Amino acid sequence: MLPTIDDGVHCGNVEVMKGVPEPSPDLLKRAGAVRLAAAGLAQINDALRAKALQSMADALEERADAIVAANAEDLERSAAEGLAPALMSRLKLDAIKLAGAIDGVRQVSGLPDPLGRRQLHRELDQDLILERVTVPLGVVGVIFEARPDALIQIASLAIRSGNGAILKGGSEARCTNEVVMKALQLGLSRSAISADALALLTTRQESLALLRLDGLVDLIIPRGSNELVRFIQDNTRIPVLGHADGICHLYIDAAADLDQALRVAIDSKTQYPAACNAIETLLVHEAIAASFLAAAVPAFREAGVTLRGDAASQAIGVQEAATEADWATEYLDLILSIRVVPDLDAAMEHIRRFGSRHTDAIVTRDSVAADRFLAAVDSAGVYLNCSTRFADGFRYGLGAEVGISTQTLPPRGPVGLDGLVTYRYRMRGDGHIAADFASGKRCFNHRDLPLL
Amino acid sequence: MLPTIDDGVHCGNVEVMKGVPEPSPDLLKRAGAVRLAAAGLAQINDALRAKALQSMADALEERADAIVAANAEDLERSAAEGLAPALMSRLKLDAIKLAGAIDGVRQVSGLPDPLGRRQLHRELDQDLILERVTVPLGVVGVIFEARPDALIQIASLAIRSGNGAILKGGSEARCTNEVVMKALQLGLSRSAISADALALLTTRQESLALLRLDGLVDLIIPRGSNELVRFIQDNTRIPVLGHADGICHLYIDAAADLDQALRVAIDSKTQYPAACNAIETLLVHEAIAASFLAAAVPAFREAGVTLRGDAASQAIGVQEAATEADWATEYLDLILSIRVVPDLDAAMEHIRRFGSRHTDAIVTRDSVAADRFLAAVDSAGVYLNCSTRFADGFRYGLGAEVGISTQTLPPRGPVGLDGLVTYRYRMRGDGHIAADFASGKRCFNHRDLPLL
Numbered sequence: 001m002l003p004t005i006d007d008g009v010h011c012g013n014v015e016v017m018k019g020v021p022e023p024s025p026d027l028l029k030r031a032g033a034v035r036l037a038a039a040g041l042a043q044i045n046d047a048l049r050a051k052a053l054q055s056m057a058d059a060l061e062e063r064a065d066a067i068v069a070a071n072a073e074d075l076e077r078s079a080a081e082g083l084a085p086a087l088m089s090r091l092k093l094d095a096i097k098l099a100g101a102i103d104g105v106r107q108v109s110g111l112p113d114p115l116g117r118r119q120l121h122r123e124l125d126q127d128l129i130l131e132r133v134t135v136p137l138g139v140v141g142v143i144f145e146a147r148p149d150a151l152i153q154i155a156s157l158a159i160r161s162g163n164g165a166i167l168k169g170g171s172e173a174r175c176t177n178e179v180v181m182k183a184l185q186l187g188l189s190r191s192a193i194s195a196d197a198l199a200l201l202t203t204r205q206e207s208l209a210l211l212r213l214d215g216l217v218d219l220i221i222p223r224g225s226n227e228l229v230r231f232i233q234d235n236t237r238i239p240v241l242g243h244a245d246g247i248c249h250l251y252i253d254a255a256a257d258l259d260q261a262l263r264v265a266i267d268s269k270t271q272y273p274a275a276c277n278a279i280e281t282l283l284v285h286e287a288i289a290a291s292f293l294a295a296a297v298p299a300f301r302e303a304g305v306t307l308r309g310d311a312a313s314q315a316i317g318v319q320e321a322a323t324e325a326d327w328a329t330e331y332l333d334l335i336l337s338i339r340v341v342p343d344l345d346a347a348m349e350h351i352r353r354f355g356s357r358h359t360d361a362i363v364t365r366d367s368v369a370a371d372r373f374l375a376a377v378d379s380a381g382v383y384l385n386c387s388t389r390f391a392d393g394f395r396y397g398l399g400a401e402v403g404i405s406t407q408t409l410p411p412r413g414p415v416g417l418d419g420l421v422t423y424r425y426r427m428r429g430d431g432h433i434a435a436d437f438a439s440g441k442r443c444f445n446h447r448d449l450p451l452l
Numbered sequence: 453m454l455p456t457i458d459d460g461v462h463c464g465n466v467e468v469m470k471g472v473p474e475p476s477p478d479l480l481k482r483a484g485a486v487r488l489a490a491a492g493l494a495q496i497n498d499a500l501r502a503k504a505l506q507s508m509a510d511a512l513e514e515r516a517d518a519i520v521a522a523n524a525e526d527l528e529r530s531a532a533e534g535l536a537p538a539l540m541s542r543l544k545l546d547a548i549k550l551a552g553a554i555d556g557v558r559q560v561s562g563l564p565d566p567l568g569r570r571q572l573h574r575e576l577d578q579d580l581i582l583e584r585v586t587v588p589l590g591v592v593g594v595i596f597e598a599r600p601d602a603l604i605q606i607a608s609l610a611i612r613s614g615n616g617a618i619l620k621g622g623s624e625a626r627c628t629n630e631v632v633m634k635a636l637q638l639g640l641s642r643s644a645i646s647a648d649a650l651a652l653l654t655t656r657q658e659s660l661a662l663l664r665l666d667g668l669v670d671l672i673i674p675r676g677s678n679e680l681v682r683f684i685q686d687n688t689r690i691p692v693l694g695h696a697d698g699i700c701h702l703y704i705d706a707a708a709d710l711d712q713a714l715r716v717a718i719d720s721k722t723q724y725p726a727a728c729n730a731i732e733t734l735l736v737h738e739a740i741a742a743s744f745l746a747a748a749v750p751a752f753r754e755a756g757v758t759l760r761g762d763a764a765s766q767a768i769g770v771q772e773a774a775t776e777a778d779w780a781t782e783y784l785d786l787i788l789s790i791r792v793v794p795d796l797d798a799a800m801e802h803i804r805r806f807g808s809r810h811t812d813a814i815v816t817r818d819s820v821a822a823d824r825f826l827a828a829v830d831s832a833g834v835y836l837n838c839s840t841r842f843a844d845g846f847r848y849g850l851g852a853e854v855g856i857s858t859q860t861l862p863p864r865g866p867v868g869l870d871g872l873v874t875y876r877y878r879m880r881g882d883g884h885i886a887a888d889f890a891s892g893k894r895c896f897n898h899r900d901l902p903l904l
Contacts, residue, residue, distance in 0.1 A: 043827060124847065130848060135830070138830070218861070219860075260882075260883035268885075272886075375494075382879075385880065386883070391877075395576065397576065408590060422861055422864055424830070424834060425833045425866075426834050427834075428835075429835065429838025431716060432837075433723070434842060446849035
């Protein structure tokens with residue numbers, strides 16, 4: 001029915017990733033070494049993995065001066081090259097930030113083991129026992145931009161969950177990343193885990209070729225700009241964990257408590273506007289728009305937020321006009337678009353059309369409207385009467401966060417250590433064969449057993 | 453660091469799926485209608501969804517004569533066109549097979565609801581309650597070959613799990629599929645669910661364009677040949693559930709019980725050789741090879757199985773030679789390749805190199821070898837002392853099966869209704885804002901609450 005490989009229509013890998021170079025023999029060799037080390041790491045027990053993280057933290061402490069010095073070098077060079085101030089601030093890894101990152105490694109060490117968890121335990125027949133247990137993914141590929149502390153964080157999450165990791169950081173942080181990686185590998189070399197479980201890529205060619213390592217890399221985690229994430233999603237067959245856009249909405253319902261609505265709106269926009277979980281658009285029910293905006297317009301002005309409104313909200317105090325493009329824009333800045341909607345359905349339709357299925361919230365005292373919104377808005381996070389800024393792995397109590405995914409399939413939303421594992425079915429029998437069940441000689445009993 | 457969209461290196465959708473046509477306006481309209489119906493379906497409760505399946509089963513019963521007559525037409529035309537006998541048998545839907553398929557719909561109706569399950573329930577702070585609940589994926593796209601009963605099975609699984617479905621069957625079964633689809637939609641039209649939740653595509657152009665409906669279709673489920681699955685995996689950005697190859701192995705360890713080993717080997721190969729969970733390669737420890745093959749060679753001959761062996765197994769009774777290509781071949785037939793290996797590690801290395809991570813088994817009485825195999829072989833199913841033919845959703849007690857996935861990420865292995873759902877985080881607060889937690893005014897307590 002569909003064209004097969006021989007039909008000549010099949011496009012295959014080669015065409016799919018035009019512009020992405022083939023991996024070099026050296027990269028294949030290095031990735032193979034990580035894969036081999038990861039296979040060993042998958043067999044290391046919880047206590048030894050936790051201990052390896054302490055050893056990594058110790059080594060980072062020993063090398064702290066060298067790391068900070070390397071970072072100073074990166075900062076100096078980047079300043080000379082005219083790196084933007086926001087990126088300079090992300091690049092900076094001083095003694096205090098490094099101590100925080102090392103503390104993070106020790107915290108990840110103390111998290112509950114995500115491996116070996118039995119999710120299903122079932123007797124299919126006498127002495128034929130099925131179980132489903134969590135296992136590591138294998139090797140994760142991580143591509144991150146300026147922040148060198150991301151290297152420390154992701155490496156510790158990968159090792160804690162039994163995975164090897166191939167990491168590529170931004171060239172701005174190259175000196176820092178190299179010294180940090182040497183420290184992490186020193187820590188591993190004093191543990192039960194092979195130092196080969198972590199590898200750092202240094203060239204742009206290598207980081208592009210990483211996208212082609214299907215079979216050697218099981219999951220790509222991009223940490224960086226929307227453009228970076230979108231490029232990666234479009235140029236690899238390896239699953240990608242993450243999100244390109246974070247266009248989050250807050251809908252102020254007709255039955256909202258006005259004080260609460262304003263408080264939640266200000267926090268959702270201003271508490272950290274560059275975050276993906278900050279709102280970009282405020283939707284306001286027309287019945288409450290005049291009274292809400294009377295308080296909100298001056299409050300946002302005071303908070304330094306520029307408002308861009310539709311015609312209805314301009315008529316009641318918003319000064320700048322929003323264009324169609326505004327609804328689809330992630331400002332990541334102190335700018336907020338505002339639209340007055342006739343009802344809940346119109347708000348939900350706007351979110352369906354322009355949202356990125358990240359996190360969307362409603363403020364209302366009407367439990368029917370609240371339940372409809374929470375049931376029907378298909379985003380990774382749907383909130384009632386609270387700030388969208390809570391969409392975060394630490395705040396959810398996941399202990400740490402690999403990233404936030406806006407994919408439909410799990411893992412979705414803030415992803416903790418659990419997002420770095422998969423599962424495997426294990427079955428133990430005593431000579432059981434399918435023919436006996438097909439013939440009716442034996443019958444499945446499918447009796448669930450305790451998980452623990 | 454990586455090229456961005458403006459660098460001109462970005463290849464984007466257009467190039468990725470060269471040869472796959474753009475969706476027509478008509479297809480986009482029809483897919484949009486399914487998506488809209490699915491949004492409504494997602495809000496329908498368990499009892500009404502279960503009832504809709506009974507209504508679908510009733511309608512299939514009412515239209516049984518018309519379905520069987522349409523199938524006879526398909527069979528007659530296909531016979532005239534020279535369709536292969538194996539495909540003719542898959543195409544056939546007589547009264548008995550139809551009754552079985554209708555019974556399957558009623559069974560799916562009775563399965564536990566996969567939706568609305570709370571997987572996490574946590575108080576983050578007083579009156580700030582987080583939960584994670586299962587929700588439908590949205591719309592599934594299903595591309596299946598000759599078997600028209602697959603249409604009935606997948607449509608019922610989709611509706612039971614709250615998803616819309618766009619289905620494309622093989623052209624051989626086009627009359628049958630159309631009458632079946634009309635019956636299923638008739639059933640839906642007498643239920644709480646819109647008949648638009650199911651749509652049947654009829655042309656090859658449409659089925660190709662289905663692969664481009666990202667944003668409208670959330671998951672593609674291919675049911676058919678390895679070539680079909682591989683083509684789909686290579687030509688869509690939509691997640692694909694399934695497996696291309698099923699190269700399963702059975703390893704007979706030095707410490708195997710010989711009778712048990714032979715019994716499991718014969719069943720794993722012959723109970724249904726065309727299935728993906730049948731073995732293609734038998735690995736035998738050299739210490740037991742002579743005694744095992746002395747019994748196995750005549751037993752396989754009697755079962756009609758052609759053996760192809762490496763030099764060592766040829767030296768002890770296997771007549772035909774296996775080439776390197778045999779280790780990578782899924783015969784789906786009564787052919788089995790045999791290799792003698794020096795130890796467990798060599799067996800696991802062979803599986804790692806040639807396996808498709810579907811299902812692999814060991815026969816042994818040595819618990820250390822068994823545990824090593826079960827811990828280290830990274831396949832969706834790893835078995836001890838039982839047939840690989842148990843890798844099946846019904847046999848696992850999942851109630852029904854959407855397919856078997858060999859991807860690393862979940863869902864993996866046989867996938868039941870649970871594979872057609874995802875989850876969403878819902879949070880209810882009372883004016884909570886992130887700034888209060890950042891300032892230390894409030895603290896997270898992260899107290900887990902009962903799930904039920």
